[in-house]
Amino acid sequence: MRAHPDGNTAPELLALDWGTSSLRAFLMREGKVIETRHSAHGIQHLPEPGKSGFEQAFAQIAKDWLQQWPQLPVVASGMVGSAQGWREAPYVRCPADAQKLASHSVAVPSGLGPEILIAPGVLFDEMNQLPDVMRGEEIQIAGALRQNPQWAAQCSIVLPGTHSKWARIENGQIVDFATYMTGELFAMLKKHSILSRLMPEQAERKSEWDTAAFELGLATARNSGPGDFTHQIFATRTLGLTDRLSRSALADYLSGLLIGHELVSGLAQTAEISNVPLILIGDTALCQRYALSLNFLGKPDCTLLDNTAPAGLWDLAHAAGLLDTSDSPKNSRKQ
Amino acid sequence: MRAHPDGNTAPELLALDWGTSSLRAFLMREGKVIETRHSAHGIQHLPEPGKSGFEQAFAQIAKDWLQQWPQLPVVASGMVGSAQGWREAPYVRCPADAQKLASHSVAVPSGLGPEILIAPGVLFDEMNQLPDVMRGEEIQIAGALRQNPQWAAQCSIVLPGTHSKWARIENGQIVDFATYMTGELFAMLKKHSILSRLMPEQAERKSEWDTAAFELGLATARNSGPGDFTHQIFATRTLGLTDRLSRSALADYLSGLLIGHELVSGLAQTAEISNVPLILIGDTALCQRYALSLNFLGKPDCTLLDNTAPAGLWDLAHAAGLLDTSDSPKNSRKQ
Numbered sequence: 001m002r003a004h005p006d007g008n009t010a011p012e013l014l015a016l017d018w019g020t021s022s023l024r025a026f027l028m029r030e031g032k033v034i035e036t037r038h039s040a041h042g043i044q045h046l047p048e049p050g051k052s053g054f055e056q057a058f059a060q061i062a063k064d065w066l067q068q069w070p071q072l073p074v075v076a077s078g079m080v081g082s083a084q085g086w087r088e089a090p091y092v093r094c095p096a097d098a099q100k101l102a103s104h105s106v107a108v109p110s111g112l113g114p115e116i117l118i119a120p121g122v123l124f125d126e127m128n129q130l131p132d133v134m135r136g137e138e139i140q141i142a143g144a145l146r147q148n149p150q151w152a153a154q155c156s157i158v159l160p161g162t163h164s165k166w167a168r169i170e171n172g173q174i175v176d177f178a179t180y181m182t183g184e185l186f187a188m189l190k191k192h193s194i195l196s197r198l199m200p201e202q203a204e205r206k207s208e209w210d211t212a213a214f215e216l217g218l219a220t221a222r223n224s225g226p227g228d229f230t231h232q233i234f235a236t237r238t239l240g241l242t243d244r245l246s247r248s249a250l251a252d253y254l255s256g257l258l259i260g261h262e263l264v265s266g267l268a269q270t271a272e273i274s275n276v277p278l279i280l281i282g283d284t285a286l287c288q289r290y291a292l293s294l295n296f297l298g299k300p301d302c303t304l305l306d307n308t309a310p311a312g313l314w315d316l317a318h319a320a321g322l323l324d325t326s327d328s329p330k331n332s333r334k335q
Numbered sequence: 336m337r338a339h340p341d342g343n344t345a346p347e348l349l350a351l352d353w354g355t356s357s358l359r360a361f362l363m364r365e366g367k368v369i370e371t372r373h374s375a376h377g378i379q380h381l382p383e384p385g386k387s388g389f390e391q392a393f394a395q396i397a398k399d400w401l402q403q404w405p406q407l408p409v410v411a412s413g414m415v416g417s418a419q420g421w422r423e424a425p426y427v428r429c430p431a432d433a434q435k436l437a438s439h440s441v442a443v444p445s446g447l448g449p450e451i452l453i454a455p456g457v458l459f460d461e462m463n464q465l466p467d468v469m470r471g472e473e474i475q476i477a478g479a480l481r482q483n484p485q486w487a488a489q490c491s492i493v494l495p496g497t498h499s500k501w502a503r504i505e506n507g508q509i510v511d512f513a514t515y516m517t518g519e520l521f522a523m524l525k526k527h528s529i530l531s532r533l534m535p536e537q538a539e540r541k542s543e544w545d546t547a548a549f550e551l552g553l554a555t556a557r558n559s560g561p562g563d564f565t566h567q568i569f570a571t572r573t574l575g576l577t578d579r580l581s582r583s584a585l586a587d588y589l590s591g592l593l594i595g596h597e598l599v600s601g602l603a604q605t606a607e608i609s610n611v612p613l614i615l616i617g618d619t620a621l622c623q624r625y626a627l628s629l630n631f632l633g634k635p636d637c638t639l640l641d642n643t644a645p646a647g648l649w650d651l652a653h654a655a656g657l658l659d660t661s662d663s664p665k666n667s668r669k670q
Contacts, residue, residue, distance in 0.1 A: 123577070130555065130570040131577045163529075163569065179569045184528060192527050193519060194498075220465065227556060227600030229564040230593065234498065234514045235465040242458070242466045258565065265562030 015313035102319035143312030217256020350648035478647030552591020
């Protein structure tokens with residue numbers, strides 16, 4: 001790490017990844033994370049309701065840092081900028097990049113000195129197509145492109161999760177994207193539907209992943225026609241009733257089916273650019289499951305990235321002019 | 336109604352349609368319902384748990400009838416024959432007709448004198464295809480074919496609902512079928528998912544059906560490719576966020592999307608027999624919505640039938656030899 005002239009390694013940015021269920025704070029310097037903190041105070045789990053809940057959550061995670069470095073710029077992304085957030089940062093339209101996100105960010109007083117600059121989400125809203133929204137993922141995408149500028153010309157970025165996102169990138173911009181409710185549907189079907197009936201309780205489940213059941217789900221998705229989804233999920237029950245799958249494997253069939261459907265649709269949407277890089281961002285285990293599934297479906301070459309939100313928030317701060325220009329991405333990549 | 340020689344019009348059958356959430360009892364004569372009773376004692380809502388709960392529910396709905404006509408044969412269909420029912424009547428395999436159902440029915444003492452003959456469900460279980468099950472619908476199908484023997488040679492029968500069934504009929508037999516979780520998914524998504532957030536509370540909803548929103552759902556389904564479902568449902572949220580649909584219309588978009596997906600898939604499965612009759616059985620309002628949707632998707636010619644379970648139970652009783660043969664379907668249709 002490059003030392004400051006005074007020999008200090010003071011941070012240059014406090015970056016917040018503030019979602020529905022958690023808050024992550026990154027102390028950053030020269031584009032790199034030097035310290036990370038985590039709190040359960042997602043915007044739906046604040047110490048108290050309302051704006052003061054945000055102030056308290058922020059103070060709990062960052063007060064001592066800001067006492068030590070009162071001039072530290074602070075940026076944030078995620079649901080903290082939603083209509084239910086600390087201050088709403090309205091969606092910007094595609095095409096969008098870090099510069100556009102920065103110019104449409106909104107500032108909110110933090111209660112601890114510095115303002116917090118909150119990034120907007122991104123809206124895709126074209127005639128004759130279904131609209132779509134993201135909030136938080138656009139910063140992860142910016143981070144991926146900052147760390148890998150060779151992809152900026154053209155790539156597909158997939159962020160698996162509760163609401164998976166498939167984004168198409170051209171010239172460093174998000175040009176369009178689609179959300180798949182894969183994770184939420186999986187959790188909901190396992191918890192609230194008839195499909196849960198034959199599944200063992202969590203405590204009784206074997207811990208291993210049943211690859212054959214998962215791949216049956218993938219293969220079923222691969223062979224599906226339009227509209228088949230609501231039929232194929234019912235097989236989670238009938239494969240158990242007929243003892244074709246063990247009950248402990250039923251959730252893996254459902255997981256394979258849901259991920260398979262997302263991939264079949266996502267790959268079809270990006271078929272005309274199937275030779276461009278495909279990047280997976282997010283939880284490592286989940287991204288590995290997606291990579292295995294992509295391989296099963298005939299798409300073996302993809303790249304996995306861990307959390308790129310800090311890099312994206314650094315890029316946002318840079319685009320917003322909050323950083324010393326000597327710490328531009330180009331310089332910091334030399335470190 | 337034909338009088339008995341003694342001038343009486345005594346019933347010839349007590350038929351029970353006994354599902355998860357309700358119990359319907361039909362007093363029948365010459366293939367026709369002469370009295371109907373309804374109780375909320377579905378198999379998941381019995382007066383008390385266990386077998387005595389079934390006896391009590393049956394006594395409450397039928398005791399006076401059986402006191403008056405102690406020799407009345409009793410037949411039943413639906414979840415009462417499931418593993419969680421009064422007595423399990425294991426599934427029979429496709430192809431299946433009333434004769435096969437009758438020969439695999441199981442008898443249980445009623446506690447009131449006569450035994451109750453419980454119909455089995457039907458299993459579709461072929462190599463390299465997803466298995467499927469029905470329980471209760473096979474009796475409705477038998478009833479439809481009894482009332483309309485001209486369809487028995489070949490037709491498609493659709494039973495919309497929580498778990499919609501699409502059955503292919505040949506030579507009076509159910510040769511294969513598929514379940515679609517349309518109704519359950521709709522209810523679950525409206526209640527438990529993020530899609531419910533923008534929907535008004537039930538009490539605040541306008542009562543009219545938003546045809547344009549429903550047809551947008553149908554058109555979206557019609558234009559879908561494999562795997563698109565979990566993306567397209569997310570638009571229930573984004574169409575509201577972008578004010579393309581009013582919030583009170585969002586549930587109608589979701590309904591159209593779900594029904595549309597079922598129809599697109601079901602019609603594709605029956606495409607090679609698209610010239611055979613298509614019959615809808617069930618709740619009139621729901622069947623009308625399906626008929627409108629089929630018309631929207633280019634399939635204008637279908638027939639709607641109301642509850643055909645009594646006719647199917649009559650057919651079951653006849654096939655089981657419980658009825659005076661002079662009341663055969665052929666004779667009773669002359670009435």
